[in-house]
Amino acid sequence: KNQVEQSPQSLIILEGKNCTLQCNYTVSPFSNLRWYKQDTGRGPVSLTIMTFSENTKSNGRYTATLDADTKQSSLHITASQLSDSASYICVVSAFIGGRRALTFGSGTRLQVQP
């Protein structure tokens, strides 16, 4: 069964600190992995999308890594800001029987405190 597991479930950090969120998946065959940021009551916004051959990708203070061998990804947030408080969702895409299949992680709820 295709699964995406994220950890931690929730995280509280002080403004200015760094943090790393984890995503482990068992989705196969793998197509790409995406990280989204979702503010409460809003739709997700894309942070990064990584294919099999990519190991790292940055988007401002967000840096995602991917290890396709161990099926792990991480999202590192540098110098956190209050506006980083949100849920971060890992989504893995596969193509099964010619059909696109997206598997969503349950998300990590990040709270940045002043």
Next chain:
Amino acid sequence: GAVVSQHPSRVICKSGTSVKIECRSLDFQATTMFWYRQFPKQSLMLMATSNEGSKATYEQGVEKDKFLINHASLTLSTLTVTSAHPEDSSFYICSASLLTGGLTNEKLFFGSGTQLSVL
């Protein structure tokens, strides 16, 4: 970046009525759109895949007669919750697919969501 507009953002309705939610891709054409449901503090659950000009593909356990999806143009998909009941109260989100160089590089842009409350 590409913009997906979802309307309304919030709707309150009486039990037994139908509610229509619109999802528009404003600056690109989307042959495929997706509809999701999200309960508080949970991740998105894919309900159905909406393909322009053809019938939607529903995920297992989603009633197609309950959640009617129409994708009449390349920029508009609608989700109608028919005969809504309190258990249908949820946050509904759409996303539109933008293909730039194959499915591997497919980008998904999400609407801002619709909070449905059925009394």
